[in-house]
């Protein structure tokens with residue numbers, strides 16, 4: 264049986280408030296029976312409240328409606344995010360007064376409040392789950408959809424995977440991409456060639472490894488797999504490999520599985536807002552021009568299905584290349600536009616495959632439009648001269 268994903272289009276037939284995205288969010292919350300499910304629950308509303316001067320995160324108008332619904336249902340909501348995003352959130356309009364509930368750093372103000380889960384994966388042995396997430400009895404995961412330099416895109420998985428872990432684990436998750444060896448110095452012993460390999464990268468993704476003299480260090484976030492370095496590198500010396508790039512997405516799926524495992528069945532739901540989709544994550548501390556047209560709002564109890572539905576709905580949108588930072592380039596036009604933007608080794612669908620393999624949900628879903636946009640039939644126009 265397919266999972267249900269509720270959907271509200273950003274488009275309107277009539278210029279009336281009840282056809283807007285906040286109104287469609289209300290309809291989605293009703294379909295998800297949120298009010299009926301949160302009575303007496305302590306509800307963590309996991310947000311990404313952004314950083315710096317970012318203004319494209321989920322607008323307080325949406326957040327307040329979710330908080331209101333939780334309170335009307337008898338739940339006790341609080342908003343949680345990582346400490347360095349919560350600190351200064353008021354400068355972006357996120358305050359308890361505006362939103363209707365407190366905003367807490369998920370792992371405490373010093374990232375020292377966490378529960379440890381032992382689960383070896385590459386460089387990670389122990390995962391440090393934020394205490395405020397584990398202590399909640401119900402989770403609303405409200406994500407902003409955008410591009411991401413590590414994995415192509417960030418939405419429901421990404422919001423939990425990084426945002427529910429303490430800082431040490433977040434750092435280790437980014438380091439998973441370094442775990443499998445990609446530089447083999449025995450095939451490139453001379454320094455001059457090494458320098459030429461690094462110089463070939465237009466994105467400064469290859470640098471000297473400070474820990475290991477003679478080694479190269481790859482920053483996958485900056486690498487779009489253009490292959491320029493491989494034209495210089497002697498055979499066998501350098502690998503630009505999916506194994507490294509996909510590690511981050513697998514780590515995101517594992518992290519999410521740990522966070523979700525602390526909630527009883529039926530005590531989690533997910534919302535994703537696909538508007539103002541910027542090239543990179545909201546943690547960058549600024550808002551760039553949107554690189555995809557707005558695609559609306561989604562809600563589901565299935566995290567795999569909701570990310571899959573978001574990707575499918577945005578798959579055929581036009582990448583707004585004129586809005587791309589000029590430091591980025593498109594060299595593949597296959598697959599999802601986020602893949603065009605960040606390179607073929609950052610296929611945004613991968614995280615849903617890992618998530619499904621871990622039993623977190625289903626890629627088989629049914630999309631239910633909560634308010635289909637009405638189409639109008641009109642008779643042909645007559646010609647009226649202007650003078």
Ligand code: SF4
Pocket residue numbers: 463464465466467468469485486487488489490491492493503
């Ligand atoms: S593949 Fe391209 S972007 Fe990646 S390190 Fe090599 S030159 Fe840089």
